[in-house]
Amino acid sequence: MAGGWLDFIGAALSARRRRLYVAARMPAVAARKPSALLKSCAGLGITSLVCRYAQAYEIEIDTRAGHIAVAVLKTGAFQPEVMEVLAAALGDRRPLFVNVGANIGTTLLNAHRRGFARLVGIEPVARNFALLEGNMARNGIDARLHRMALGRAAGTLEINLDPRNAGGHSFHALPGAQGTERVAVGRLDALDLAEPFVLWMDTEGFEAEVLAGAGPELLARHCAAICVELSPLHSGPGPALEVLDLIAGLFPRLTDGAGAAVDVPALRARIAAGAVGQIDLVGLRVPAGPGPAAGDGAGKGAGKNARPGVLTAP
Known part of the structure; x- marks a missing residue:
C-alpha cells in the first residue's frame, strides 16, 4: 500500500511518471471505476488517453468527454x-x-466495424475535431472530414461548450456552459451527396436546423436510412416534432435505438407534453435485408466483453 501511494505521489510530480502511472493501472481500473479514473486524470493534468476500441481499433479519448469516455473505458x-x-x-x-x-x-468506427467503407464526418468543435482526425489516421481509415457544423444557412455561429461532457456542446442554451467557440456552418446539400447515403445525426437539439439545410429533395431522393438522436431537451418540443414528422413521412419503417417499432402518435404526444428528453430514432425505407452483407458479424459483442488496455496516455 505504501509503495502504491509513493507511486501516486511521484506521478503527481512528474509528467512522464503521470503517463506511466496511468498507463500501468488503466486496464485494471478502467472497466471497474471509469469515472474515478477520469477524475484522477483530471487531477493529474492528463487530458486524453489512448485505449482499445471495439476490440479492433485504437482511439484517443478526451478525459473530459463525460459519458462517452465512461462508456469506452x-x-x-x-x-x-x-x-x-x-x-x-x-x-x-x-x-x-x-x-x-x-x-x-x-x-464512424462503429460504422466501419459494421462494413461501411465510405465515411464522412462533420464536427465543428476544434478539440473534438483534432481527436477525430487523429483517430481516423491512427486506424488507417480514409474518411472525408469537415470541421464545421451543418445548419439552415451557411455562415458562423457560437456553440456553447459543456465542460463536463465533450459530446454535449450545443447551439442551444446550456446550463453550466463554460465559454463558447465560434464555428463555421455549412448546409447538408452543399456536401455533394448525389448518391445513396446513410445520415447519422447527434447534434444536441440542432436536428431541425441540419435537416432544413438538406433542401427539398435531397433526403427524399438519396437518403437510404437515418439515425437521429432527437433532443427536445435542448431544442424544445416544437423543433423536435418537426423532425419527427419529417422522418416519419420519409421513412416508413421507424424504430427506436433498440429496434422497437415507434408509435408515432404516442411519441408526438409525449414530446409535446415535455416527457421526452432525448431518444434515438432509426428510419429506413427498405425492409431488413435477406441475409448478412459485407461486414456483418464483425461487430457482434463489441461493447459487451471488450476490455480496453492503454497504449499511451499523452
Whole structure:
C-alpha cells in the first residue's frame, strides 16, 4: 500500500511518471471505476488517453468527454448497439455513411466495424475535431472530414461548450456552459451527396436546423436510412416534432435505438407534453435485408466483453 501511494505521489510530480502511472493501472481500473479514473486524470493534468476500441481499433479519448469516455473505458465502445440496429435492418453497406456531430469518431468506427467503407464526418468543435482526425489516421481509415457544423444557412455561429461532457456542446442554451467557440456552418446539400447515403445525426437539439439545410429533395431522393438522436431537451418540443414528422413521412419503417417499432402518435404526444428528453430514432425505407452483407458479424459483442488496455496516455 505504501509503495502504491509513493507511486501516486511521484506521478503527481512528474509528467512522464503521470503517463506511466496511468498507463500501468488503466486496464485494471478502467472497466471497474471509469469515472474515478477520469477524475484522477483530471487531477493529474492528463487530458486524453489512448485505449482499445471495439476490440479492433485504437482511439484517443478526451478525459473530459463525460459519458462517452465512461462508456469506452467501461465497455470498450460507445453505443454499438444502435449501429447494430441500423446496419442489420439496412443490410446494404454500399451507401455513403454521413455522421453529423462526429465528435471524436466513435460512430464512424462503429460504422466501419459494421462494413461501411465510405465515411464522412462533420464536427465543428476544434478539440473534438483534432481527436477525430487523429483517430481516423491512427486506424488507417480514409474518411472525408469537415470541421464545421451543418445548419439552415451557411455562415458562423457560437456553440456553447459543456465542460463536463465533450459530446454535449450545443447551439442551444446550456446550463453550466463554460465559454463558447465560434464555428463555421455549412448546409447538408452543399456536401455533394448525389448518391445513396446513410445520415447519422447527434447534434444536441440542432436536428431541425441540419435537416432544413438538406433542401427539398435531397433526403427524399438519396437518403437510404437515418439515425437521429432527437433532443427536445435542448431544442424544445416544437423543433423536435418537426423532425419527427419529417422522418416519419420519409421513412416508413421507424424504430427506436433498440429496434422497437415507434408509435408515432404516442411519441408526438409525449414530446409535446415535455416527457421526452432525448431518444434515438432509426428510419429506413427498405425492409431488413435477406441475409448478412459485407461486414456483418464483425461487430457482434463489441461493447459487451471488450476490455480496453492503454497504449499511451499523452
